[in-house]
Amino acid sequence: MTLTARLTELLGAANVLTGEAAARYCRDWTGKYQSSPLAVARPGTTAEVSATVRACAEAGVAVVPTGGLTGLTGATMNEGALMLSLERMNRIREIRADTRLAVVEAGTILQSLHEGADAENLYFPLWFGARGSAQIGGVLSTNAGGSNVLRYGSTRALCLGLEVVLADGRVLNLMSELHKDNSGYDLKDLFIGAEGTLGIITAAVMKLVPKPRAHATATLAARSLPDALILLNRLQEATGGAVEAFEYMPRRYMERLARELPNLKPPFAETHDTTILVEVGATAPRDADALADGSLPIVTLLEETLAGMMEEGMVLDATVARTEAQRREMWERRESAARITFTQMPIIDTDIAVPLDRVGDFLTAIDARLAELDPEATSLVVAHLGDGNVHYTAYPSRTDPALNEAVVTALEDVVADLKGSFSAEHGVGLSKLPSMTRRKDPVALDVMRSLKAALDPRGLLNPGKTIPPAGQ
Amino acid sequence: MTLTARLTELLGAANVLTGEAAARYCRDWTGKYQSSPLAVARPGTTAEVSATVRACAEAGVAVVPTGGLTGLTGATMNEGALMLSLERMNRIREIRADTRLAVVEAGTILQSLHEGADAENLYFPLWFGARGSAQIGGVLSTNAGGSNVLRYGSTRALCLGLEVVLADGRVLNLMSELHKDNSGYDLKDLFIGAEGTLGIITAAVMKLVPKPRAHATATLAARSLPDALILLNRLQEATGGAVEAFEYMPRRYMERLARELPNLKPPFAETHDTTILVEVGATAPRDADALADGSLPIVTLLEETLAGMMEEGMVLDATVARTEAQRREMWERRESAARITFTQMPIIDTDIAVPLDRVGDFLTAIDARLAELDPEATSLVVAHLGDGNVHYTAYPSRTDPALNEAVVTALEDVVADLKGSFSAEHGVGLSKLPSMTRRKDPVALDVMRSLKAALDPRGLLNPGKTIPPAGQ
Incomplete structure (x- = not known):
C-alpha cells in the first residue's frame, strides 16, 4: 500500500490532499518558497498525528509540519515529504x-x-x-x-x-x-x-x-536614538515596568509609509528621524480607572513624562491617543511594515538583535557597508527598540547572487562585532542556514547536531532545516 | 602518570586536594550524603576546567561538579570520581x-x-x-x-x-x-x-x-487558604503585579518556631491556622517615595487591601512592618524553616508543586495518608504559596525503610492526583531518583536518556544522578 493510501485509510480522503486541493499549502506568505509535497495530511487528533508520523516512519518518508504559513524563513518548504497541517486541531x-x-x-x-x-x-x-x-x-x-x-x-x-x-x-x-x-x-x-x-x-x-484595563499609547519624535532609550528607562521607572511596546520607525520608514499607504495620516506635520510608538498597559485600578475629571492616571503619567522630556529637548513632538480609534491608527502605522516591506524586489529581509544600546551603532555601520557594496541600494528599517531587535531590509539595485551574499555577510560582520544575533525572532528555517554555518559557534552547532541525531536519528522530521549539515 | 599527578601538574598542588584537605567537600549541608572522591580539583579558569575535564576523560574517571554544598538531594554525592569545585572562579x-x-x-x-x-x-x-x-x-x-x-x-x-x-x-x-x-x-x-x-x-x-525603592511587608493571619489566595489576587490587581513573595506558614510551623527559636517573637498573641508573609516591591517613585505626612504609598495600598479583607472577615489579624528591623524579623520567621526542619530525625523532606489553588487539597490528603501509615508521625509545612510550591516534611515515628518508602509513595500518589510535581525546586539528584522512575512519563525519561547519551556518551559527568537508568 502506498503511504498516501495508508494515510487515506487513517484520516479519510478529505484529509489527505494532493494536486489542486494541496496547492494553498504549497506557497508561503513571502511567496519565496514553493513546496511540492507528496501530499498534505490533516490529522484531527493527537492520536492521528501519532499514527500519521508512524506511518511515515515506516515508509521512510519525511514529515514537514505546517501552521499558518506566515513564517519568513522557508521553514515549511517541502520537496517530496508529507506536509502535516495541524489546522483541524484548532480547539x-x-x-x-x-x-x-x-x-x-x-x-x-x-x-x-x-x-x-x-x-x-x-x-x-x-x-x-x-x-x-x-x-x-x-x-x-x-x-x-x-x-x-x-x-x-x-x-x-x-x-x-x-x-x-x-x-x-x-x-x-x-x-x-x-x-x-x-x-x-x-x-x-x-x-x-x-x-x-x-x-x-x-x-x-x-x-x-x-488584561490591561487601560492603555496609554503615544507616537513621538525623539531627538535621537539614545534620547529614545532615556525615555524608555524613565517610563519603566515611572510605571514600575509596565511598558508593553517601544517601537522604532526611522525617517525612511515614515516616508515610505506616506508614499505607499497615503490614506494613513502621518503623525506629525514634519517627518522626523526617530519616530517612536510607545504603549503602556495598566492593570491596577488606581492607574486605569478614570478620575472625576475624566482623565486616566496612566495617560497622565505618560503625558507628564513626555512633557518633561520635551522641556529638556529630548522629545521633539508627541501625540497621545485619546480614543481607541486613534490608538489603532498608531498601531496601523507600525503594523503596516509587513505590507510595505515586501512590495519591492529584489529584497534581503533580515531580523537581527543587538544589545539594546547598540541599535544606533548597528544602523550606522550597516548603512555604510551597504553603500560601499551597492551605492544604489536602499534600506528599510523598523525595530522593536526595547528588545534591541531590528528588522533591517536591504533592497539591492540588481538581482545578483554574489551581491546578495556580500550584503548578508556584511550584515553578519556588523552584528557579530556588536555581539548580536543574525536571527532574533524569525528563526533559521532555510534562509538563515548559511548564517548558521558561518557564524554560530562550531561547538554549539555540533551539540545541536548531536541532539538532532538523538531525537530524530533517521532525519525524517523537517529535514534540511534549522541546523546546517556538518562539513559545510 | 596518575590522574592526580596530572591534575597537580595542571592546577598546582594547592588546587588538588586529598585526605584531610578534601574533607570539607565530602559532607553536604544536609549531612545525609558523605562523599569519598578520588580528589578535589579547584581550577581557577575556564581553560583549567576544560583541561581538568579532558584529563578525566582520558583517564576514564568521572567528574562531579560542586558548588556551595547547599543542595538537598545529594546531587554532588561522589564515590571515587573527581570532585570539581568552582570556588576559585568567583569573580x-x-x-x-x-x-x-x-x-x-x-x-x-x-x-x-x-x-x-x-x-x-x-x-x-x-x-x-x-x-x-x-x-x-x-x-x-x-x-x-x-x-x-x-x-x-x-x-x-x-x-x-x-x-x-x-x-x-x-x-x-x-x-x-x-x-x-x-x-x-x-x-x-x-x-x-x-x-x-x-x-x-x-x-x-x-x-x-x-532595585525596589521600597518594600511593603506584612505578616497576617488569613481565615483559610482560599481566603489567602483571594488576598494574593487582590494585591496583584491593586499593585499591577508587584507582589514579590507570598509565603505560607501553617499553625504547626508557627508552634514549632515558638518552641525551637523562642527568641523570635510570635507575630500575634494568638497562633492562627494560616499565617502569611507577604511582600510587595515598589520601583516607581509615586509608589515608593514618602508623602508629606511620611507615609509610603505602597504601604498604604497594602494596608488598605488588608483592612478591606479584615472587614469582610477573610483576614483575622495583620501587622505591617514599619522599619527594616521589623521586616527582617518577619523574614527571619520564614527563613528559619531550614534551621528548624532538620533538627528532628528520622525525616522525609519533600519539595512538591501543585496548581496553586490545590495546596489545601494537597495538605488535607497527605496528612490523612500519613496518619494512616504511621499514626504517630508528625509533619511540618512551609510553602511558597504564590507558586503552589510546598515544602512538606514528614517525621516518621521510627526508622523503617519500608515505612519511608510507603510515605514517599503516598505523597507521590497525592501529587499525581492533583497534577503536580514531586520535585518543584530542589531537583532530583540522588534522593528523587526513585520518584523519577515511578512517576515521570516513560517517554520523557527515554528522551532524557537519549539526550544524556548524546552529550555524555561515556557517562562521565556526575554519573548516577538526575535520570534513572533504563529498565529499573
Whole structure:
C-alpha cells in the first residue's frame, strides 16, 4: 500500500490532499518558497498525528509540519515529504481564569486565543501582524516574538506545558500547568523554537495575564536614538515596568509609509528621524480607572513624562491617543511594515538583535557597508527598540547572487562585532542556514547536531532545516 | 602518570586536594550524603576546567561538579570520581547597569552577586536561605527557586547566557547578552537544571532588575487558604503585579518556631491556622517615595487591601512592618524553616508543586495518608504559596525503610492526583531518583536518556544522578 493510501485509510480522503486541493499549502506568505509535497495530511487528533508520523516512519518518508504559513524563513518548504497541517486541531480545550492559563491545540489561530482570553477578561500577550493566520504550533516552533516581548517575553516565556509527537510517533506528554517543576531536564524548551525538526507540537498550556484595563499609547519624535532609550528607562521607572511596546520607525520608514499607504495620516506635520510608538498597559485600578475629571492616571503619567522630556529637548513632538480609534491608527502605522516591506524586489529581509544600546551603532555601520557594496541600494528599517531587535531590509539595485551574499555577510560582520544575533525572532528555517554555518559557534552547532541525531536519528522530521549539515 | 599527578601538574598542588584537605567537600549541608572522591580539583579558569575535564576523560574517571554544598538531594554525592569545585572562579566579571545584566563566574556566591548588584542600585531577584553559601553554578545547575519566583521566575528565567565545559572538555560558548535570539536550538535551558550531568557550567550572564525603592511587608493571619489566595489576587490587581513573595506558614510551623527559636517573637498573641508573609516591591517613585505626612504609598495600598479583607472577615489579624528591623524579623520567621526542619530525625523532606489553588487539597490528603501509615508521625509545612510550591516534611515515628518508602509513595500518589510535581525546586539528584522512575512519563525519561547519551556518551559527568537508568 502506498503511504498516501495508508494515510487515506487513517484520516479519510478529505484529509489527505494532493494536486489542486494541496496547492494553498504549497506557497508561503513571502511567496519565496514553493513546496511540492507528496501530499498534505490533516490529522484531527493527537492520536492521528501519532499514527500519521508512524506511518511515515515506516515508509521512510519525511514529515514537514505546517501552521499558518506566515513564517519568513522557508521553514515549511517541502520537496517530496508529507506536509502535516495541524489546522483541524484548532480547539481551545480549556481556559482557566483562576490560574490564568489556556490549554490549546497546535492549530489554534493566535487571534482565536486572543479572543478566548479576552472573553475571560484576560490577555494572551503575544502580538504581531500575522496574528489572524499564525497558529500556536508555528508560534511555538519558531519561538515567535513580536511587539509585547519587552514586558511579557517571547513565546517560550509564555508556555507552561507541551505535547509533542516524536519522530517515531510516540507522544511525549509535558502538559504541565505548574510554575515550578525541576523533575529532570527541561525538554519543553528544546522543542520550542526547533522548527519541527525534533518533534511535532500538538498541544500546549499557555500562560495568560490580566488584561490591561487601560492603555496609554503615544507616537513621538525623539531627538535621537539614545534620547529614545532615556525615555524608555524613565517610563519603566515611572510605571514600575509596565511598558508593553517601544517601537522604532526611522525617517525612511515614515516616508515610505506616506508614499505607499497615503490614506494613513502621518503623525506629525514634519517627518522626523526617530519616530517612536510607545504603549503602556495598566492593570491596577488606581492607574486605569478614570478620575472625576475624566482623565486616566496612566495617560497622565505618560503625558507628564513626555512633557518633561520635551522641556529638556529630548522629545521633539508627541501625540497621545485619546480614543481607541486613534490608538489603532498608531498601531496601523507600525503594523503596516509587513505590507510595505515586501512590495519591492529584489529584497534581503533580515531580523537581527543587538544589545539594546547598540541599535544606533548597528544602523550606522550597516548603512555604510551597504553603500560601499551597492551605492544604489536602499534600506528599510523598523525595530522593536526595547528588545534591541531590528528588522533591517536591504533592497539591492540588481538581482545578483554574489551581491546578495556580500550584503548578508556584511550584515553578519556588523552584528557579530556588536555581539548580536543574525536571527532574533524569525528563526533559521532555510534562509538563515548559511548564517548558521558561518557564524554560530562550531561547538554549539555540533551539540545541536548531536541532539538532532538523538531525537530524530533517521532525519525524517523537517529535514534540511534549522541546523546546517556538518562539513559545510 | 596518575590522574592526580596530572591534575597537580595542571592546577598546582594547592588546587588538588586529598585526605584531610578534601574533607570539607565530602559532607553536604544536609549531612545525609558523605562523599569519598578520588580528589578535589579547584581550577581557577575556564581553560583549567576544560583541561581538568579532558584529563578525566582520558583517564576514564568521572567528574562531579560542586558548588556551595547547599543542595538537598545529594546531587554532588561522589564515590571515587573527581570532585570539581568552582570556588576559585568567583569573580563578578562585569555589571552593566545600563543594560541590567551581570557577567559572573560559576563559583560566585549568590550573596556576592546581591551585593554587587546593590552597589549599582539594582537587584538580583533570586533569594533563599542558603544565599550566603550557594554558588551561581549550583544555583543554575539546580534551577533554584526561592521566595521571589512569583514575580521574577526561577533561575532559568534570570539567565541570558552560559558558558559550559562539555564531557570531552570542549568549551561551549553561549554567553549571549541578548533578550531575543532564535539562531538554532535552545541549548542554554538544557544545561540549566541538569545538575552537572550534561556539562559543567563555568560562567553566566544573569539579568538584574531595578532595585525596589521600597518594600511593603506584612505578616497576617488569613481565615483559610482560599481566603489567602483571594488576598494574593487582590494585591496583584491593586499593585499591577508587584507582589514579590507570598509565603505560607501553617499553625504547626508557627508552634514549632515558638518552641525551637523562642527568641523570635510570635507575630500575634494568638497562633492562627494560616499565617502569611507577604511582600510587595515598589520601583516607581509615586509608589515608593514618602508623602508629606511620611507615609509610603505602597504601604498604604497594602494596608488598605488588608483592612478591606479584615472587614469582610477573610483576614483575622495583620501587622505591617514599619522599619527594616521589623521586616527582617518577619523574614527571619520564614527563613528559619531550614534551621528548624532538620533538627528532628528520622525525616522525609519533600519539595512538591501543585496548581496553586490545590495546596489545601494537597495538605488535607497527605496528612490523612500519613496518619494512616504511621499514626504517630508528625509533619511540618512551609510553602511558597504564590507558586503552589510546598515544602512538606514528614517525621516518621521510627526508622523503617519500608515505612519511608510507603510515605514517599503516598505523597507521590497525592501529587499525581492533583497534577503536580514531586520535585518543584530542589531537583532530583540522588534522593528523587526513585520518584523519577515511578512517576515521570516513560517517554520523557527515554528522551532524557537519549539526550544524556548524546552529550555524555561515556557517562562521565556526575554519573548516577538526575535520570534513572533504563529498565529499573
